[in-house]
Amino acid sequence: MRLIGGDITAAQCLMFTGILESCIQSGLIQTNTGYKSLLEAGSIGAQIVDTDLHTRYASSNAPMLTADVIRSAQKDATMLDRNTLLRSCRINGGHVLWQEDITDITALLEKLEENRQRISESDDVEQQNYKTKVKINAVREKSRLYDRLQAHTVHQIELLDQLLTQNEAEDNPEIRRSLLAKAAVIGAYIKRRGNLMFIGERSSVTDTAELSACLEESLANLELMSVECAMDIPGKNRIYTQDAIRVYDFFEAVTEAAMDDLRFVWLKARSLEDAIVFYLHAERKGDLSELSVLADTCTCEEGV
Numbered sequence: 001m002r003l004i005g006g007d008i009t010a011a012q013c014l015m016f017t018g019i020l021e022s023c024i025q026s027g028l029i030q031t032n033t034g035y036k037s038l039l040e041a042g043s044i045g046a047q048i049v050d051t052d053l054h055t056r057y058a059s060s061n062a063p064m065l066t067a068d069v070i071r072s073a074q075k076d077a078t079m080l081d082r083n084t085l086l087r088s089c090r091i092n093g094g095h096v097l098w099q100e101d102i103t104d105i106t107a108l109l110e111k112l113e114e115n116r117q118r119i120s121e122s123d124d125v126e127q128q129n130y131k132t133k134v135k136i137n138a139v140r141e142k143s144r145l146y147d148r149l150q151a152h153t154v155h156q157i158e159l160l161d162q163l164l165t166q167n168e169a170e171d172n173p174e175i176r177r178s179l180l181a182k183a184a185v186i187g188a189y190i191k192r193r194g195n196l197m198f199i200g201e202r203s204s205v206t207d208t209a210e211l212s213a214c215l216e217e218s219l220a221n222l223e224l225m226s227v228e229c230a231m232d233i234p235g236k237n238r239i240y241t242q243d244a245i246r247v248y249d250f251f252e253a254v255t256e257a258a259m260d261d262l263r264f265v266w267l268k269a270r271s272l273e274d275a276i277v278f279y280l281h282a283e284r285k286g287d288l289s290e291l292s293v294l295a296d297t298c299t300c301e302e303g304v
Helices: 008-026 035-041 067-075 103-118 123-152 154-169 173-202 208-225 241-257 289-294
Strands: 046-050 055-058 078-081 084-091 094-101 205-207 228-232 238-240 262-272 275-284
Touching: 008 173, 008 208, 035 046, 035 055, 067 078, 067 084, 067 094, 103 123, 123 154, 123 173, 154 173, 154 241, 173 205, 173 208, 173 241, 205 208, 205 241, 208 228, 208 238, 208 241, 208 262, 238 241, 241 262, 241 275, 241 289
Parallel strands: 228 262
Antiparallel strands: 046 055, 046 094, 078 084, 084 094, 205 238, 262 275
């Protein structure tokens, strides 16, 4: 399975995508028709409005929204009631709006207020108050980390969306395979970049083995594009997490810049006194000299 598909997770995701795409192509799953009925049959509390804020499609339980409420949601999340938050996202030709149930957070906040009022009656109330705060902070911290990851990978998310859109519109199987391989490379970076970021939240120092795991997954997906890859990074060396992220970001920048004609990638690391030196050798038809500003040193010769 590793020889054919590389990373098991990526291979299974691509397999399920292929099954669904086959059903679409064969007509078992209807497309480009019945959008209104499909959305009305759902209970997801979502609706799609055009640029003039007129509702075009809506699910059965979507609320009636005024133009002022829609404009407010387009700027930032808006409270519909004490347990419902209205969010919005821009799409081609308008916006999609959906409801988010915040009953759990509201209940936690109410519990916190109740505990505050009763804190003078019992020491146990103070402990419950602390636990409630921990839960609220955990929810907020989780949201903060995912927002931070999205901010750091917004370019890759947009690129991934473009590749998948092109894949849906493409009929040539070879081109479709190439597009899916590129999407796998971008997806691996988003996943592994998040892992490094979460490690950095816990510790300022990590092991080069963690960086190797990130690069191995990206190289495995690059091989789906017929790119020759090699890596020699010894483990058990300590490295600042921010430097590991810098190395991985630089590797991704080179990969994205040369994705259409990349032929060979070689990564290696060597200890030098109290430092670690990373080398990246990439070969393509075009010029990579514009990326020299991202590295400490850079040489370019005949596409290498």
